[in-house]
Amino acid sequence: MKIYNSVSKMKEEFVPLEPGKVKIYVCGPTVYNFIHIGNARPMIVFDTVRRYFEYKGYQVNYVSNFTDVDDKIIKKSVEEGVDSSVISERYIEECKKDMAGMNVRPATTHPKATQEIGGMQEMISGLIEKGFAYPVEDGTVYYRTRKFKPYGKLSHKNLDDLQSGHREIKVAGTSDKEDELDFVLWKPKKEGEPYWESPWCQGRPGWHIECSVMARRYLGDQIDIHAGGEDLIFPHHENEIAQSEAYNGKEFARYWMHNAFLNIDNKKMSKSLGNFFTVREISEKYDLQVLRFFMLSAHYRSPLNFSAELMEASKNGLERILTAVERLGDLQKKAEGELTAEEQAVKTAAEGLIAKYEAAMDDDFNTADAISAVFELVKLANTEVKDGSSKELVDWVKAEIENLCDVLGIITEKKEELLDSEIEEMIAKRQQARKDKNFALADQIRNELLEKGIVLLDTREGVKWKKA
């Protein structure tokens, strides 16, 4: 398997640290709102990477954090007049629902920053002891960037260029830094903000330290793959390397993978341009499987443009696969017998397409080409597997298509979607049951609807419903 490593800017052969095992850390979202479709891209891409490693027989330990202490969360908590944990917990739950809708499997561990403060303080103390960090008078602790000689190896930035230009490096903090390039590890609290006691001041961590600590705690000093969106390369991932490698004295991650950005109608997605969609909004128009299929229709390192036309094309493409699997399911019921000599040729052709799929995925997870191979396999099945085909062939082709789709996280069973009229009918039945004081039946109907993703709201104007 070859993986493009952002450090070497080359595809490299994948060699695990430990045979048969892969340790992956993916930077997760900051939870102050519903996740947007840009955030969905790394979730879907790296979930697919995880699934493909499992398909190849690896045991995967997959860690992805929730950043639950951050300026944006605090801002929202002030606006709503609630504790910042109310905001973060709410959006963690909502994020998990969106992940489930996109068939993104829960990580092995989903650590939260606020639960790891002790570990962060330990690492910061260690960095101070080793001379890689220093506290200043107001209690801020900075990382001494120039002391870490390989700084810039991931982002390919040169320290002197950074010093003279790049506003982005002049991150928050007071002016008593030793050097402009130094970044914050710990900072003093401001009025009304959540804070923790520490040896330096009552305060909270800088953003970068959390990932170094969580990766180490849940995966160890060294990991195989560290991933996230390309905007994280600098400064976030560069700073993670500086922290982890100075502290552990070892190479942090063997491979750094970064997905390119998702744009909308060829423009950067932004609230001010009005071209900003949450996953939840998309789920009102499309099954989220369509969003997933769309995301995988391009290579993860290529920019991807979101548009209504492309989503329609993905919907049709997905439908073609699901219809073919459904037809094979129907054939399965009546088919009999073992593979015939003639059918062997069909099987051989199909095996060639499976090999093509694997070659695409082995080549830095080229899901676009892998999907083309699935389409070819579907076409072969539609033309060569028919009434009178042996059960062995039908079973085998169906299982293979399902298996390849499963690696992409595509569920091949057609979902039973309730029509609005059917929902209304069930609601009427439930109202009648309540009138009859048959509350058990009323509850049963509510639960049945809930299972199909329909939530009932009892309002003064009567019963309303919405999709969960």
Ligand code: AMP
């Ligand atoms: P954030 O909550 O901003 O830290 O982002 C969580 C993840 O989503 C990170 O890996 C980002 O790189 C990624 N991300 C944010 N916006 C986009 C986008 N438009 N396209 C692709 N990935 C994105």
Ligand code: ZN
């Ligand atoms: Zn991170």
